Amino acid sequence: MSRFSANRSAGAPPGTMNPQNRSATAPPLTKGTRNPAWKQQPWLIPSLIWGSLAAVVLGMHFYFPPIPAPRTATSYSTSADGFKALYEILEQDAFVYRNDAPLDRLMELVDPDGTQLLILNPPRIPNEAEWNSLYSWVNMGGRLVYAPPPGEVDSLGPFEGEITPEQGPADDRIPPQLNLPLGGRFLWWPEGEVTSTPGGKVLVSQDGSPQAVMVNAGRGSALFVASPWIFSNQLLTYGDNSALAYELIREAAGPGQSLDDVVIAFDESLNTRATPQMMGVLFQPPLRSISVQILLLFMLYGWWNSCRFGPTVVLEETSQREIVEHTSALGRILWRSADCQFVLFQYLRYWLTEYRLQEASGRKRRLSSRLQNDAQQVDQALEAIHQAEIAAMTPRLGHREAARHIRALSVLGQSLQR
Known part of the structure; x- marks a missing residue:
């Protein structure tokens, strides 16, 4: 028998539970139920923690745990008892x-x-x-x-x-x-x-x-x-x-x-x-006040980074982005890539496939037809492709060299589309 039918059979009104089942399930939230304060204000607990730590640090001005002075009787020391x-x-x-x-x-x-x-x-x-x-x-x-x-x-x-x-x-x-x-x-x-x-x-x-x-x-x-x-x-x-x-x-x-x-x-x-030399020097009376103030600054910095100030910034979700934004993002990723040879090789393969210039034997004929039989432009295009192929096989290729070849191929592609 379901819980609903059990409640109905006991004469309880719809939407309520049998008292025998209350121990097994949590009571439902009603209109007057409120979440705890720490759930409504998530910054409360971090602030209490960092505030307590800051209070402890401030208390070090009045009482500081005894720390032995650093040893000076060492072979590094130039003090009276050193060696x-x-x-x-x-x-x-x-x-x-x-x-x-x-x-x-x-x-x-x-x-x-x-x-x-x-x-x-x-x-x-x-x-x-x-x-x-x-x-x-x-x-x-x-x-x-x-x-x-x-x-x-x-x-x-x-x-x-x-x-x-x-x-x-x-x-x-x-x-x-x-x-x-x-x-x-x-x-x-x-x-x-x-x-x-x-x-x-x-x-x-x-x-x-x-x-x-x-x-x-x-x-x-x-x-x-x-x-x-x-x-x-x-x-x-x-x-x-x-x-x-x-x-x-x-x-x-x-x-x-x-x-x-x-x-x-x-x-x-x-x-x-x-006692470490640095610990002993920083927390001895001459520098103790400054060291405590530095610790307090660290406490404030930790509190500042653990709390959110102002309303929550809602990120706008867009279904699609402009092609220029995609291109810029891809360009930044490729520029940060350490394998410039691979980037140039992939772009060159795509570029040759786009303009049907994969076969070296037929490139001059296809370029002549696209460049209106201009011999000078054809020679320049063949030279740009040849230089890009050589660079794509270079083991260590710099960012600027790869970018120069990609830019040259892009400009050449615009000429071929006219």
Whole structure:
């Protein structure tokens, strides 16, 4: 039984539904039913979204989530704690480059033989997997110079040592004592000391506290320095500190080795995981207000592109277009085509078929009859057709050359129709 007949059998008036069937079907729209506001005004939801985003951006003027400052302790940096000066000093006597290979894949990506890796003031201490990779790399002949970030306790992984800031020289004003063939005026900023390094050779100490210790491991060696400041741009400018930093790097290259015999790699793999330089600069207090205003402009631009302003423009549908409009549209399409040879070839074939000039042997006779036996015009027509045929076989044909031949054939066709 149909729903209509069921309603009639229940005594319901025509056009209404049985109450038992209302749960299965939606109620019909009546005269008083209205669509939701978001359907009547489709711009409402995008405006609310973009408005909320703009409000969040404006709120950044009052509260901005903390973003760490960009790191300056890198070999690219010319700031006080950077290592750009050391990089350029070593570059004069050795092949120096920056290593971006992850430390846990060092054995796969960096050859240990004749390579010296410098890890100076990284943003964090290496984890267990990275220390194991460094230990294996040193055992296979690699040379390591490691200076941890200040204030961090570093157990040095499998090297069985420790760098701790809790211990150090009792009087840091005492000049450092060197176990190196070097003399001069030095300044050392301690950040702790190197302890518990079995079999290690102390190269630099201060007030009896080991500051730079050389440890042999397998075929290679590792130099652990308690403080990274001796390699920094600021301390290299003091006295003979640049000679001390150079001598430490040279000593880490191995006995009897010079810097000409090794490749020096400044590790930047740990720095790549810190705050990006551009992000840190743009959202630090000096430029934060300008960056927030630029973000707000992007919000307004997104809102402007997501909303429709003014009444809907109704496109007039026409059943047909003028032949001139079709010709212009086709001409624009063909002009944009990159295959000019194909366009000229198709037009030439159409043109020869239109004037029945497909056969080369009968062209002169047909052209003579159409051009009233004018020998000069016949020769010019044959030459134009011949040049167009040659151009149609050219692999790389320019737009202007193809257009010139098509125009010449079109003008010739007008002469043949007279």
